[in-house]
Amino acid sequence: MKFLVSFLLLTSFIYSAGAQLYSPSEFLGYEAGEDFTPHHRVTDYVRHVAETASNVILVEYGHTYEGRVLQYLILSSADNLANLENIRTANLQLTGLLEGTPTEDIPALVWLSYNVHGNESVSTEAALEVIHTLASGTDPDVSAWLENTVVIIDPCLNPDGRDRYVHFYHRTRGRHPNVVEEAREHAEPWPGGRTNHYYFDLNRDWAWGTQMETRQRLQHYNRWMPHVHVDFHEQSVNSPYYFAPAAVPYHKYITPWQRELQDLMGANHARYFDQEGWLFFTSQVFDLFYPGYGDTWPMFNGAIGMTYEQAGSGRAGLGIITAEGDTLTLADRIEHHYTTSLSTIEVAANERDRIIDQFTQYFHNSAAEPTGAHAAYLVRRAGQEDQVHTISNHLDLLGITYGFAVAAGKENGFAYHTRGREELQVERGDLVVPVAQPKGVLTRVLFEPEPELEDSLTYDITAWALPYVYGVEAYALDREVTWETIAPVPAASAHPSEPVAYIAEWKSFEDARLLADLLQRGVKVRYAEVPFEINQQSYDEGTLIMTRGGAGAAFDSLVIQSARRTKQQVDAVTSTRVTEGVDFGSGDVVFIRAPRVAIVAGTSISAYGLGELWHFFDEQLEYSATLVDSDDFADLPLRRYDVIILPSGSYSDILDERRLEEVRDWIREGGRLIALERAAAFLADKDGFGLKSKPDDADGADSLDTEIQPYADRDRHEITQDIPGAIFRTELDTTHPLAFGYPRDYFTLKVNPRAFSWLEDGWNVGVLKENSLVAGFAGTQALEPLEQSLILGMESIGRGEVIYFADNPIFRGFYYHGRLLLANAVFLAGQRSVATF
Template sequence: MKRYLACFLLIPLVYSAEAQLRSPADFLGYELGERFTPHHRVTDYVRHVADNAANVDRIEYGHTYEGRLLQYLIISSPDNMAKLEEIRTANLQRAGLLEGVPAEDTPAIVWLSYNVHGNESVGTEAALAVIHTLVSSTDNDVQTWLEKTIVIIDPCINPDGRDRYVHFYHQTRGHTPNVHGEAREHSEPWPGGRSNHYYFDLNRDWAWGTQIETRQRLPHYNRWMPHIHVDFHEQSVNSPYFFAPAAVPYHAYITSWQRELQNLIGANHARYFDEEGWLFFTRQIFDLFYPGYGDTWPTFNGAIGMTYEQAGSGRAGLGIITAEGDTLTLSDRIEHHYTTSLSTIEVAANQRARITTEFAEYFQNAASRPSGAHAAYVVRHTGQEDKVRVLADHLDLLGIAYGFATTASSGAGFAYHSGSTERVSIESGDLVVPAAQPKGVLTGVLFEPEAELEDSLSYDITAWALPYVYGLEAYATEDEVTWTPTAPVSEPEALPSRPVAYLAEWKSFEDARFLAALMRKGVKVRYAELPFKVNNKSYDEGTLIMTRGGEGAAFDSLVIQAARYTNQHVEAVNTTRVTEGADFGSGDVVFMRAPRIAIVAGPAVSSYSLGELWHFFDEQLEYSTTLVNSDDFGSLPLFRYDVIILPSGSYGDVLSEGRLEEIQNWLREGGRLISLGNATRFLAGKDGFGLQIKPDEDDEDADSLGVRLRPYADRNRHEITEDVTGAIFRTELDNTHPLAFGYEQDYFTLKSSSRAYAWLEDGWNVGVLKEGSRVAGFAGMEALDALNNSLVLGMESVGRGEVIYFVDNPIYRGFYYSGRLLLANAVFLAGQRSVATY
């Protein structure tokens, strides 16, 4: 035991004779814990290790948005390294993801992921210590661990965020670190280093892959399918260390073995922590339910996924005085993560045979029987081809098998749009996701209409079924559906040369991407406010119309290039006269000016909300915007912009009465103001804005004595009766309004707040909740009552301009695809009739 502790306490071990391999201190010029290591030096050291150690492979798997390298190391015994591909292949065969009979007695695979949150910066420092121990120690136990395990170490998942924090700290500290919490080095400026370049929380993105770091990492994870995955974090400076087992709720699909091994690993950690007198806690706060985390996503992929939380985070710096009067140092934090890292590897080595056996059984069970109540998930292909294609790309990223129905059939199934079991007609070519497949557990987690929630005190959202996320007509069937992996192919119609006009439907966000591409190329675009018919074909409201008149010789090539770039279908017509509806020269066919858009950024707004908008326009839509710091918004020349977007935030210091009057004047002249989340809350009740918070219908005097005298121990459970923890609600849409073009009469909004707004008295209530509108996820009873008959999406006119209110976030965490078109409608379609010409 003392020998282990010597290792854990970073006491030098006896090292091998590989004279070229240097310790982190020797290579970097300082002891780990004396300063933070910037990413380029982390990369230098990892390369040095790979170049000079015999038992290491280094894999580069991509770059961040800011160009920083993403990489991981594979470390094991020399014998294992010599047959690494055989071991990897055998593991995938054991999971049923590759054909063939796996080799026996293969090592357990442990994947350690550090620093997904950039300002939880100890992770990378600890990773360097762990790497050096594993590649250089001649300790017999360490060598035995490596004989029985393959250890994969990603030293920094989020280099952009981490360097943001590290550079801040280096620039604000003095010669001697200041341990007082009020010192500026303990207070990061907005947006902080937690998030990546686009201010996304990468630890919520594992299931969605919206960010480039995640999209590049997941294929490598799927190449290995580790048996254990640890996600290293930090929390507040006054919190003891957290490790497994996790808190409830556990998702119902988590197996008894996954629970058991968490307990075994936690017990091993506790042994070392108790020997050192380090405090820790387990089974609280950090649950295993939402699938986007670095513990749950691996868990639903057959691993034992765990979160470890060390005290510190962005406030700790190199040292900080805690509430108990102790000084928490970076060296302390390294030591704790170092200890749990090696302790995890130790348990994996000791439990190798059981781990690999249970892993194989996990996937055998998943492939032989559905995890949930349904045998297949079927998505209608006809009429929603764009969304099906995007869903298929998502399934490819996750490694979920799918195909297409070979014949038409029918049977009983759950209809996501109605929320009831009914007779389902399946068409040939519909997308089919079988529930029984190697990744069947993950499939069930993501497709089952509603997950069983054993405890409503959850850490995150509680509803995410993919048919709601993508806004798809879909069914969960009770019987299996015959399918083929070959997608249906339709031959594109040949376009006539030099048609009078091109038409494109408006049914999905992909159509908005096509519109943005046309606007970037300077093509003039109109949209139809009414349905119409031409050449014996019907077109819905919102259809994009590009006419030849007024365009140059490159008109055809520009339209076709934009269509090919966005993978969209266009149709050609040789007349602007329609047989039903409004001719293309009618006032009901609206010319679309490319909007000039400003978005408020900076300390007044939520960095997450801003990041979602920034990423939406920059990466998903590819449309130029101007981000304006909130401190500078007061002097922004409003009339340079057609659209101003207010992300969720606190606007008391940004939108004074005088500035609101200026905005009202800008609106009267044709401006368009779009508010989201708490920005909508700020505008409610303000002069000139018609939005009002929905009055509480309950009589305060009617509160029961039972509520007034509720036990202190029940305070959290009472509070959640008034809360909504990321639940999905059916929203009734007025799809004749441009804000809802491209939608059916229902939209499934993801609601993460119980704040309710009254329907507009003088405006358009485009999206509303009626009674009984919850579809999936947890919402407290009092919250449900408050949300009955409330607003989700509204628009009111102010002179020639409009204010558009989003109560909920239509692009939540970048993954809520079905809301993207609503935001595109708000930006491109709504208000175009009266757009200003500044």
């Protein structure tokens, strides 16, 4: 046995002689394809292999939110494993991420990732078969491949989602599988097993690391930096197998060699598939543009990244009849993924020399000969300290080098907020991200103002520049400025021994985390609706104020503990007399009642939208919220809650006419309803609500033009009416509590063309005007209705409010820029008229 004791001690092995290596069927008690294997049994088998085989190392690299083990196996020849730490070190030296020059040739590093989508459940079953084949040493061809490769296999990236599916299937199948498609074993209940615990799609999270599974995996990926990475998936039961090469659009930074090796891989796979008479397709549907996937993210880290898609997914079960009348079995699905797995290793072994040469050249070019119009990216630090800290943590996770400007000076570059060239004043301490670095390609991909899209028919969002994601003042510089790795340390503020109040600015989401912590500690907090000055310090709207009166003896310790826990600054004052603005007892200083929050969940709600809210309150804001199943919402005592959030979803059954009137009564009494995306669309045009859908301005000529579109152009015509994911400039009313903490411009990420008219009787807090598209693709016919449309609004109904979000402010959990908007809706907006239920 060889078992990893410490990642840095990969050469410390424990040997077990004479033990028998069992195949998966021998160990588990059923043949491949006869059943789905729960994760704890997957773990058992993987440990058995590690304890028995002489050419395997097991790494347990973390746990999921539900406590399941995350692990990968390293398989290679005995000589390679004996030299494994040297191989890993040499490879990092090739990238420039580790100093030094390799002194020996290394094998190709192949990383195979299975089951990132939990209900695409064949992947883990196939992984077990691949692991046994590589570990058994019985096939001389495979043994020869392992001389030239080190293979890393993660058998299940999403154990929580996969077990959700496996347990569902085990509960619903009979003694024998039913292959008829309408059998209940082919109809997963909401939310399905695709996602992780918080209903996040982990295959969109590679570039962002919002989920703990992703963060733990990226740490190990960056320690290895593989040369080939494959992401195994499933698709519709009626779709033939898909493998590389990928579809256009290809991102412009994907190299000719990366394209060529995809072709070589595809040709080898095709050879095996043709021998068996298996159908497949290539170069369609699955493109290489959005950087958050398990194929694109490795591509932008120098590897050859590929997605393989097998027919099946959650509907297939152990067998299902396809549209052609054939029966697709789990055994079939295993065999196909097994074949492409071994074919990938074969090509990597045969092309080892070229793979290593091109990998080395990739990183040399990235660090020494970077391409592109910009030499560095700069984020202003002053006034954005929290955002800069959060961006720095993100860059650390991705392995991107950055620093802080050493000295002030004049530079020229592109300003993200104005989308024009400017001369700017660099200040000491500004965040600097150089392009000339080992991960320079990934840096450019994430920072470039607008990615070049060679084809508008793409699979995902088309804009993601980090300055817009984080909502920061930032510039793409013409030349690199001198930087250092240590950030300037701000002077610590001295607190008087007995302050009468504490003050905290409201400029970032981290300030909202401070407020959430204070409220849950029972500290009384107010916010200022107008600017003020005290102790020669100016404070903006939204500033938090905590006064000693009636707070008790623990007041100071509670405030200081909260500030330390959230790492936020609070300023102590010995007098509440202001020199400008309003005093703390003014009606413009509003008491914040800790809101009791409910979120509607259930079968007609978007699992993604709900999961993002659940994760927002649980992991990001750390404030208590109650998830209420939609089936129980009809009986929910509304007066128990101050704020009810409707995630995007279908509400015709949840909010029938009677229940909707009861919700309106609750609002009139002082409740606050927050409706996002399709929930807002449901309320639009309803009696008693002021939100109106914006009419489509298409005329008869447009309709006629639609009717005579060629059939072959149908997809391209449809995209002219859609917005798959683009960033728009939103003008905010910064005097309204919903927009406190923001500059005038907010950059919203739109993923649909839905448009609402401005409120006639309410507050149009965030609106789109003319020429508001900033980055990404938006169909020409979708743009016109968006002009003069509402993005964020609030209307009063009686003593309460309804807040409308046209777009998702916390999209996929990574859109930091919108988090404070949602916090404002929860904590600040409507506090003047809040009821005491």
